[in-house]
Amino acid sequence: MSNIKREFDRRKFIKGCLLGGVGLGILPTLSKMHEVLGSTEKLAEYVPEIRSYGMGINVKACIGCGKCVNACEQENNVPKDPMYYRTWVERYTLLLSGETIVESPFGGSRGFTDTHQESKILKSFFVPKLCNHCKNAPCVQVCPVGATFTTSEGVVLVDKDYCIGCSYCLQACPYGARFMNPITHTADKCTFCYHRLSRGLLPACVEVCPTKARIFGDTKLRSSQLTRFFRQNEIQVLKGGLNTDPQVFYARLDGEVR
Amino acid sequence: MPGQVKRLLIFVVIICVLFVVSRVLLVPEGFGKYGHYRATAIDTIIALPINYAGHIVCNDCHDDIAETKDASYHQGVNCESCHGPSNDHVQSLEEDEIILPSAPRDRNQCSICHAYSPAKATGFPQIDVVTHNPVKPCISCHDPHAPDPPSVIGGCIACHRGITRTKALSAHSNIECNECHTTQDEHMVNPRAFRPDKPRSRDLCGKCHAKGATSETFTKKVDMTEHGVGYLCWQCHFPHHPEAN
Numbered sequence A: 001m002s003n004i005k006r007e008f009d010r011r012k013f014i015k016g017c018l019l020g021g022v023g024l025g026i027l028p029t030l031s032k033m034h035e036v037l038g039s040t041e042k043l044a045e046y047v048p049e050i051r052s053y054g055m056g057i058n059v060k061a062c063i064g065c066g067k068c069v070n071a072c073e074q075e076n077n078v079p080k081d082p083m084y085y086r087t088w089v090e091r092y093t094l095l096l097s098g099e100t101i102v103e104s105p106f107g108g109s110r111g112f113t114d115t116h117q118e119s120k121i122l123k124s125f126f127v128p129k130l131c132n133h134c135k136n137a138p139c140v141q142v143c144p145v146g147a148t149f150t151t152s153e154g155v156v157l158v159d160k161d162y163c164i165g166c167s168y169c170l171q172a173c174p175y176g177a178r179f180m181n182p183i184t185h186t187a188d189k190c191t192f193c194y195h196r197l198s199r200g201l202l203p204a205c206v207e208v209c210p211t212k213a214r215i216f217g218d219t220k221l222r223s224s225q226l227t228r229f230f231r232q233n234e235i236q237v238l239k240g241g242l243n244t245d246p247q248v249f250y251a252r253l254d255g256e257v258r
Numbered sequence B: 001m002p003g004q005v006k007r008l009l010i011f012v013v014i015i016c017v018l019f020v021v022s023r024v025l026l027v028p029e030g031f032g033k034y035g036h037y038r039a040t041a042i043d044t045i046i047a048l049p050i051n052y053a054g055h056i057v058c059n060d061c062h063d064d065i066a067e068t069k070d071a072s073y074h075q076g077v078n079c080e081s082c083h084g085p086s087n088d089h090v091q092s093l094e095e096d097e098i099i100l101p102s103a104p105r106d107r108n109q110c111s112i113c114h115a116y117s118p119a120k121a122t123g124f125p126q127i128d129v130v131t132h133n134p135v136k137p138c139i140s141c142h143d144p145h146a147p148d149p150p151s152v153i154g155g156c157i158a159c160h161r162g163i164t165r166t167k168a169l170s171a172h173s174n175i176e177c178n179e180c181h182t183t184q185d186e187h188m189v190n191p192r193a194f195r196p197d198k199p200r201s202r203d204l205c206g207k208c209h210a211k212g213a214t215s216e217t218f219t220k221k222v223d224m225t226e227h228g229v230g231y232l233c234w235q236c237h238f239p240h241h242p243e244a245n
Helices: A002-043 A067-076 A138-142 A168-172 A204-208 A225-232 B003-026 B039-046 B055-061 B063-070 B079-083 B087-092 B107-114 B161-168 B203-209
Strands: A053-058 A087-095 A100-103 A121-130 A148-150 A156-158 A214-218 A248-251
Touching: A002 B003, A053 A121, A053 A225, A067 A087, A067 A204, A138 A148, A138 A168, A156 B039, A204 A214, A204 B079, A214 A225, A225 A248, B055 B063, B055 B079, B063 B079
Parallel strands: A053 A248
Antiparallel strands: A053 A214, A087 A100, A087 A121, A148 A156
16 A cells, blocks of 8 residues: 555656656747747848858068058957967077077067078068968867857857856867967957958958068958958968868968978 | 656756756857857957958059059058058047048158068068168158159169179179179060070189189189189089078
């Protein structure tokens, strides 16, 4: 008798749970449905384009003026204290002694002062760097919550409202292109100025570059400044061996550059 | 249907319902619309304000300046590269108080790009800021929107830009091209048909650098019978920018 009673109790309990669960589930689902429906209207403005954005960098043309770094800071409110950069310029100095010195004082934003005696220099050049917007982005793969993603245009972005700040992506990036934003405590990086692209403008760094050392465009169009750049130069990518398929392409890159 | 199967089915149904419910609750709105991410994140990013207006809008009102600049050496240098972010300026024109962009009148502002550095590309116009017309603001001689040098530099630079610029910054900056290359006037018009000489002998360099040569005393002298014998001088020294320790 007591056995049956227990059995009944359990059944009632499970049923109760089931109904309660369904009830609890339905209510917020309904309210959620409303939000989802509402937000589709808002999303209608954004039309994802099937494109493939990329940047070409002509190392020989860069004069290290740092205008790009400044423009990036001002356009994207990149935190200045402590120093963080979404794009930066490195100066490689190959000395006759065989030593290679890589410097990037203030990310190159204040230009460069000559620190080596010219007669000791074998050669010297500038290399602008930024997020490579890899097609096989390691940072996207490691993100545990899907807060970093690749858009249909091939731009790698961070969803700062959804990022949990775990820093996995900082570790995963072989190019050191990401940093923790000290204000939002979320991952931050170059967006190819996605907010400018959607307004038909060029990324800020490309806009201000005086020597066309940075070229922006669609890698799949036959006729664009970028594809002409591909045609006229031998193209290399950084750390090609890692198979990340970077979308930032370098011309006239010295073998010393890592 | 046996009781245990029924119970199992109910259990499976519960799991399914729980999964669906928690998925709906936990997966943010718009997730998966375009890919494995929140579609609304894109809206947030797109809505960010811009600070650089882009050079196209400037033409609407400053077409005179744009026209001059686009015909000048600074054609590749966009307005905001010098004037800084100017979207505020453009937006403010619809309001009462106009915000003006800064104008880089200082010498330092030009030197950011034009000061000599061995790391800059060969052929880019560079000056030694200390010796190039010191103290005077650059814009007193060069119009920033059409910075052509007030006097035309030589004739060879028109076609031999890289060499001329390289030489201009080297120890040989004061030696005229004609000192080493006898050039007929026809070369300037029909360059391939009338080629200038290219130096053939060590004596060309020796006339200034040989021990006992009549050149200025500060010109470094080498013993021609011992120094680099068997080679032409320019197999080791680049004649347009001679290097030495």
